[in-house]
Amino acid sequence: xxxxxxxxxxxxxxxxxxxSNHKPxxxxxxxxxxxxxxxxxxxxxxKPIVEAGQRVxxxxxxxxxxxxxxxxxxxxxSGVIAAIDMQQVAHPSGxxxxxxxxxxxxxxxxxxxxxxxxxxxxxxxxxxHRLRDAxxxxxxxxxxxxxxxxxxxxxxxxxxxxxxxxCEPYITCDDLLMRERAAxxxxxxxxxxxxLYAEEVLIGIEDNKPEAIAxxxxxxxxxxxxxxxxxxxxxxxxxxxxxQLIRVLTGIEVAAGMRSTNLGVQCFNVGTAYSTWxxxxxxxxxxxxxxxxxxxxxxxxxxxxxxxxxVNELVAQAGPLPDTRGYIMGGPMMxxxxxxxxxxxxxxxNCLIAMSDSLFPPALxxxxxxxCTRCVDVCPAELQxxxxxxxxxxxxxxxxxxxxxxxxxxxxxxxxxCPSNIPLVEYYRFAKSEIWAQETSKKAADAARxxxxxxxxxIEREKQEKADKLAAKEKAALEAKALKSAAPLPPAVEGAxxxxxxxxxxxxxxxxxxxxxxxxxxxxxxxAAVSKPExxxxxxxxxxxxxxxxxxxxxxxxxLALSSADEHTKE
Amino acid sequence: xxxxxxxxxxxxxxxxxxMLKVLLALIPGIALYVWYFGPAILVSITLAxxxxxxxxxxxxxxxxxxxxxxxxxxxxxxxxxxxxLSIPPLAxxxxxxxxxxxAISVSKHLYGGLGNNPFNPxxxxxAVLIISFPVQMTQWLSPHGLGAIQLGFIDQLNYIxxxxxxEGIKLDALTMAxxxxxxxTQLHLDGQISEILEMPIYGRLxxxxxxxxxxxxxFGGLYLLASRIISWHIPVVYLGTLFAVAGLFxxxxxxxxxxxxxxxxxxxxxxxxxxxxxxxxxxxxxxKGKLIFAAGAGLITYLIRAFGGxxxxxxxxxxxxxxxxxxxxxxxxxxVFGKKEQKP
Ligand code: SF4
Ligand code: SF4
Numbered sequence: 001x002x003x004x005x006x007x008x009x010x011x012x013x014x015x016x017x018x019x020s021n022h023k024p025x026x027x028x029x030x031x032x033x034x035x036x037x038x039x040x041x042x043x044x045x046x047k048p049i050v051e052a053g054q055r056v057x058x059x060x061x062x063x064x065x066x067x068x069x070x071x072x073x074x075x076x077x078s079g080v081i082a083a084i085d086m087q088q089v090a091h092p093s094g095x096x097x098x099x100x101x102x103x104x105x106x107x108x109x110x111x112x113x114x115x116x117x118x119x120x121x122x123x124x125x126x127x128x129h130r131l132r133d134a135x136x137x138x139x140x141x142x143x144x145x146x147x148x149x150x151x152x153x154x155x156x157x158x159x160x161x162x163x164x165x166x167c168e169p170y171i172t173c174d175d176l177l178m179r180e181r182a183a184x185x186x187x188x189x190x191x192x193x194x195x196l197y198a199e200e201v202l203i204g205i206e207d208n209k210p211e212a213i214a215x216x217x218x219x220x221x222x223x224x225x226x227x228x229x230x231x232x233x234x235x236x237x238x239x240x241x242x243x244q245l246i247r248v249l250t251g252i253e254v255a256a257g258m259r260s261t262n263l264g265v266q267c268f269n270v271g272t273a274y275s276t277w278x279x280x281x282x283x284x285x286x287x288x289x290x291x292x293x294x295x296x297x298x299x300x301x302x303x304x305x306x307x308x309x310x311v312n313e314l315v316a317q318a319g320p321l322p323d324t325r326g327y328i329m330g331g332p333m334m335x336x337x338x339x340x341x342x343x344x345x346x347x348x349x350n351c352l353i354a355m356s357d358s359l360f361p362p363a364l365x366x367x368x369x370x371x372c373t374r375c376v377d378v379c380p381a382e383l384q385x386x387x388x389x390x391x392x393x394x395x396x397x398x399x400x401x402x403x404x405x406x407x408x409x410x411x412x413x414x415x416x417x418c419p420s421n422i423p424l425v426e427y428y429r430f431a432k433s434e435i436w437a438q439e440t441s442k443k444a445a446d447a448a449r450x451x452x453x454x455x456x457x458x459i460e461r462e463k464q465e466k467a468d469k470l471a472a473k474e475k476a477a478l479e480a481k482a483l484k485s486a487a488p489l490p491p492a493v494e495g496a497x498x499x500x501x502x503x504x505x506x507x508x509x510x511x512x513x514x515x516x517x518x519x520x521x522x523x524x525x526x527x528a529a530v531s532k533p534e535x536x537x538x539x540x541x542x543x544x545x546x547x548x549x550x551x552x553x554x555x556x557x558x559x560l561a562l563s564s565a566d567e568h569t570k571e
Numbered sequence: 572x573x574x575x576x577x578x579x580x581x582x583x584x585x586x587x588x589x590m591l592k593v594l595l596a597l598i599p600g601i602a603l604y605v606w607y608f609g610p611a612i613l614v615s616i617t618l619a620x621x622x623x624x625x626x627x628x629x630x631x632x633x634x635x636x637x638x639x640x641x642x643x644x645x646x647x648x649x650x651x652x653x654x655x656l657s658i659p660p661l662a663x664x665x666x667x668x669x670x671x672x673x674a675i676s677v678s679k680h681l682y683g684g685l686g687n688n689p690f691n692p693x694x695x696x697x698a699v700l701i702i703s704f705p706v707q708m709t710q711w712l713s714p715h716g717l718g719a720i721q722l723g724f725i726d727q728l729n730y731i732x733x734x735x736x737x738e739g740i741k742l743d744a745l746t747m748a749x750x751x752x753x754x755x756t757q758l759h760l761d762g763q764i765s766e767i768l769e770m771p772i773y774g775r776l777x778x779x780x781x782x783x784x785x786x787x788x789x790f791g792g793l794y795l796l797a798s799r800i801i802s803w804h805i806p807v808v809y810l811g812t813l814f815a816v817a818g819l820f821x822x823x824x825x826x827x828x829x830x831x832x833x834x835x836x837x838x839x840x841x842x843x844x845x846x847x848x849x850x851x852x853x854x855x856x857x858x859k860g861k862l863i864f865a866a867g868a869g870l871i872t873y874l875i876r877a878f879g880g881x882x883x884x885x886x887x888x889x890x891x892x893x894x895x896x897x898x899x900x901x902x903x904x905x906x907v908f909g910k911k912e913q914k915p
Contacts, residue, residue: 013582103816255909330577333578360574368685403904
């Protein structure tokens, strides 16, 4: 038996997994249309490289990765591009983002795929390129481009951790994937191990998934994988957080802002390993994923759904009940509430939970914090959530940072246990976004100040130069006069000299005008930048979404203050 | 409508349930109280409860706060009960009313209400009473079988509310000093511990009757520990410190310093360890802080008992340590995940 480590805190919410884990993965029906956002991953949006009206094949790149951190987006089936425009996406702000709408033609015709029997023979750089082109990103929810994480110096990384813990209630997609496709996950893990030069592979699976553990163990034996172990870890939320799982399996604590690779560990979701294998071995891009559809539905189960499948079309196949009031994407602890059921499934969509009032009763009014420290007892980041709450509420953002606000992983454990029903995480999100907002505006202000200072400096310098030139000219004239009067010399040489100095001085009036105009323009720009931060015209959709989120948080905190029975938020 | 932001689920746990459990945990002690001292305590508890709720409602009204959610949180009730338990049961009705009303209005609401009061309201109430009404506050009922006369329940009610006794009975005949008080007085009169403890007022460990009430609170406290309403830090360290310091003095001079168990089962030590010092609002939030807080309270309790002017030191120890809480918290912040010395 491997000896495991513990992390502080954690909670045991009702798992609610039994509803959806007894049925095998079902292939979801081909939807009537696919709405595929170009920004489904961490980093830059993919750039659309198709046009409306164009026919595309299954697996064809329709959005190309752009910049260092980015990932490709593909056509999940063959069909015709209907539109490339702004659509609602799976973001709680409800701000639209650029999407490609594809109408499937029903042929499901693949583009030519480049399969690879012997990936060991392929250069690592090529493997990483293929992953990037295949659009492989972390499927645990973070959606970080995997090629970026599969890089390491030799001997830097000892352990590759595969995350099959799936600690959030309701979600069973990784459970089913491990039960049904264990061998392919492990093959993917081998590619990852090679790219990372890692020695061992540890697969962490919570012990409430005995079938998955058994399947993975026997696949390890069958595949004769060396130095690879499926480890049953205790079921405790958030034991599937990357940091927590790394801690449990290796004892290493990865502090906030630190890279696990510097401590010799890298962590991937089991689904990502599976997609890695499909991408490398079969040349299949990431065009579908396993999605748990559960909650207030008649037949909770897991679907293999094409990316872009509208949520309502997918959920319809599980029989949503009439009193459904919205959907959670992700789990009930950290998921987001979808702004609409029309948005498309994205790479990060591991679970869709239909909400009803009985499954998710409305929050009770918050009472003041009674300092009971239940939140402290459960916080996996070992923070003092009640202090953070206090500082966030009183907008004491400096203190909040001093008390490690940014170490908070927003797992929600504190909110879950708070007997005063304080939506603690909401306060932390608010405080964080306030700090970001301040920092952004500080950056803008700094830039403006720099421009301003630079301009002053330039004007100052130019004045000085002009004065110097003037002085030089006068001096020269004086000297010339003196010389002239003393001993007349052929003036040509002197004159040439003087005219060299003269030229710019002669052009002076025009120059000054230009300077003034430039200064006026600069000033106007600065004014615009400083006085109108809400001017969102030239912002990218992501920036707009961020601003909308910040605004929403502010509104939300005001609203909380009104509904709360606590006086401090009122005052 | 379900919530809009994660987490979408919460543990079905509430302030009012927590407070309710604390009230429940007081019941064994109260039952033994009734058994040994008669039902008068139930009258004070009822009076204190009513006063607490009325004051709470009034203050919420004055402060323009919603009344229902706060009245339901049971915290005012708990304050009332704790005050009732710290006042002599046969005290006139206004004593308990004044103490409770003061505790709720001044030491709770004027500081900002639930969650914001730096001092334990019940202990403030007690302190105000013992300073303002020292005579009434020291007339404790004698346990059954010890006092010269026992009063029936009706007679007790008559005294509490009307101040009248059945003919020919004086208050002195019904009450006596507490065991801690008696000990102090007798020691001043140059008594020896061994002789003093022979007096009928003393039982096996401490005061006859009152030691059993303390045991009842211990029992209730263990329930609070078991149901994780409180953590072990404060009660264990408080009682531990009290035991250690008392033990040290007892070892040095057994004739003049009573043994530590006597301290445990006398006065408010037990109820204080489990029900008063553990009040989350007025105690530190960090584990280390709780240890410091409890050790300080234990030490002060002993010093007041052994050398101070008041018979019991629990209330003042609590209040003194309450003052230090923000400081203790600020200086005992633990290291966060990943920022400790790595000890894999
Ligand atoms: S759980 Fe809630 S009431 Fe308790 S200390 Fe934390 S924030 Fe305060
Ligand atoms: S949300 Fe943040 S503060 Fe709350 S328990 Fe999780 S890590 Fe701790």
